[in-house]
Amino acid sequence: MDASSTELQLTEWVQDWSESGAPVDATTELRNSGILDSIGVVGLVARIEDLTGATFDLDTFDFSSTVCVRSLLTHCQAT
Numbered sequence: 319m320d321a322s323s324t325e326l327q328l329t330e331w332v333q334d335w336s337e338s339g340a341p342v343d344a345t346t347e348l349r350n351s352g353i354l355d356s357i358g359v360v361g362l363v364a365r366i367e368d369l370t371g372a373t374f375d376l377d378t379f380d381f382s383s384t385v386c387v388r389s390l391l392t393h394c395q396a397t
Contacts, residue, residue, distance in 0.1 A: 321391070324369055328387045331365050332358075342387075349385040359385060366394045 325344040332342045336353045340346075348354040354362060363374045374394040383389065 324391060325387055327369060328362065328365060328391065332362060332387065335361060344388040344391075345384075345386050347384055347386055349381070354385075359390075362387070363390060363394070366391055370394055 329342045329344060329346075332346075332348065332354065335358050336342070338351075338353050340351065340353055342348075342353060346353065348362070349356075349359055363376075366372075367374055370391070372394045374390070379390075379393050
């Protein structure tokens with residue numbers, strides 16, 4: 319699965335999870351915007367792991383930076 323189709327699947331997952339109704343793309347800030355709460359972010363990380371087969375290293379991700387589909391996916395694929 320290529321990165322763009324993975325990003326699309328993940329943004330669709332976010333839209334299904336979120337009750338905000340806000341438009342979401344791969345670079346939309348998810349946490350600080352209120353689109354996802356902390357449980358939603360954990361759910362998204364689990365979905366990323368399911369789709370990629372990679373493990374997300376929570377200890378090395380900087381949650382003070384932008385939390386978006388692309389940054390989470392990139393981090394997961396880099397670890």
